[in-house]
Amino acid sequence: MARFLVRRILQGLLVIWLVTIAAFLLFALDPSGPDSVARRIGGRSATPAQLHRIIEDLGLREHIWNQYWHFLVGGVPGRHGLIRGDLGHDYYYGIPVTHVLKTAAPVTLSLAVGAAVLWLLMGLASGVLSAVRPRSFLDRFFTSIALFFYSLPTFVLGLLLLLIFYFDLTTKAHLHWFPAAGYVDLTKNPAQWAHHLLLPWLTLAVVSAAAYTRLARSSMLDVLGEDYIRTARAKGLSERRVVLRHGLRAALTPIVTQFGIDVAVLIGGAVVTETVFSLHGLGYEAVQAINNQDLPVIIGIVIVASVAVVVANIVVDIFYAILDPRVRLN
């Protein structure tokens, strides 16, 4: 176990390191980068001397590997480097990137976790019910619904929900069931927090649940065809126990894998959902930062996103070993 963890964490660090290089190189590709960054910071009235100063201060003209080195280990005034947990400062307001991440992360986390719980429940329940009675009415009903939402892009569903449940209900029927877009902090008002997130949760959950219905159904069907399920039935166990204890446990492995990756990707920013509902989470901030060429913020969010994926992969492998006794971590 310890050896497994050490090896996987080292591998993960390597991957994160490569990701930061990829992000840096991407911006090095843009020859007009320093000028347009300086122009954005200085504004229209900035003199060439001022622009030059901005470029010098931020070290934008330095060789890309020098910039990367300063980012990694610091060595210039005001920078401590990634290895000391310093991600630098936002180009425009001078806010520490860690602070930007701290404000945006709770929004994305609330959105991702809430939606994930919803879609896992919906997907598992409908998938298992379908698999228990294949070709029944219920099966056809769930699989058709799943296919429908599986084919529906997230942003289309989000906009439709906004149109129907917010605009039509509120402005036409004068029913204030759903609030407008926005985010209320969980610690300030849990009820308002959930109320504001209801539509974004639904949007994300319904679209993702569709894939899980399909996955859970096919995985469950495979497992229910195994010999040991017949044995369990022959022992006289209740059908409920056979399905949930013997069947579902084995069927969960591929679902857990997919779930880990999906949640991790969302934690790195649910770009589309956050854009549709104007939630200022990591995905939204990232898009803003990219449009402003705010490299420190972008790298910060990319690091958070890839850490999430790496950690999720390790957690998934550990879960694998717990769920399936045949799997050994080494």
Add this chain to the structure above:
Amino acid sequence: MSIQDAGGASELATLPGHDAGEPVEAAKVIQGRSPWRLAYERLRRDRAAVVSAAVILIIVACAIGAPVFAAITGHGVNEQFRHNGLSVEGFPVAPGSHFLLGTDDQGRDLLVRIAYGARPSLLVGVVTSAITVTFGAIMGLMAGYFGRVVDTVISRIIDVTLSIPFLLFAVALAAVSGGGSLWLVIVVLSIFGWSSVARIVRGQVFSIREREYIEAARSLGASPWRIMFIDIVPNVIAQVIVYASLLIPLSIVAEATLSYLTIGVQPPTADWGAMIASSQAVYTVAWWDLVFPGVALLITTLAFNIFGDGVRDAFDPRADRLFV
């Protein structure tokens, strides 16, 4: 219709007797058939797959024949009808006899734009899947066959591409390259798509590599490339094709999403994702600007998904059919 009705088993059962009146037909059935032929026949008997294939053909016809819509209505794709295409307040005109599906926020004919909008969707869907699958399969093949250093390098690259938030990189690439375009979308989707294919193929090749016939080929002095492409590829190609067919709808959704985020096709080119994005300004008073392009997108992805499921079932009759 269950797969047993469509699969090979029932054809064997119909061999004697049933076709006695038509001996020619019976003789045909006895002929040895390749797995490809069998898969094709299973696909042809799958009603849902046939219907979805027909829908796909209709969509393709709409994309190719988009100028016909423009000619019949007399409305150009980018033509703005300021006098009768927008209301006095400057809002889009509702569906009616003049504009069958209404107009958009710029006073352009929605029907004509939806027909033209099928072009980028289909193009990106098909081209991206083809590139992704080909490149991914070759990388997976090399990683799986050569193992060791080659495998380590390719696997790390796969890990990295799978850990990078793809939408963020797409937005970043668009910003760096000075605005989005159709080619950017294809490049981004291909860069992030190949790794999943490579992972699947790599796993397959790992087990095929140890089979006796590969050992036999090697002992006969076959070169690695010959073994890879002549002996191994035919054993993984079915899976790759299934993956490709399920990748098309995913790519179409991804293209629409990128265009929605203004990274894809640039205005005034008609594109479903971009149309939905621009509908956001007016959809509270003009629902058709959101709903019709959305429905066009949904029908397309739905048809490709159902067809892809059919292809998967046709190649793997063991797999239980998901959709009827």
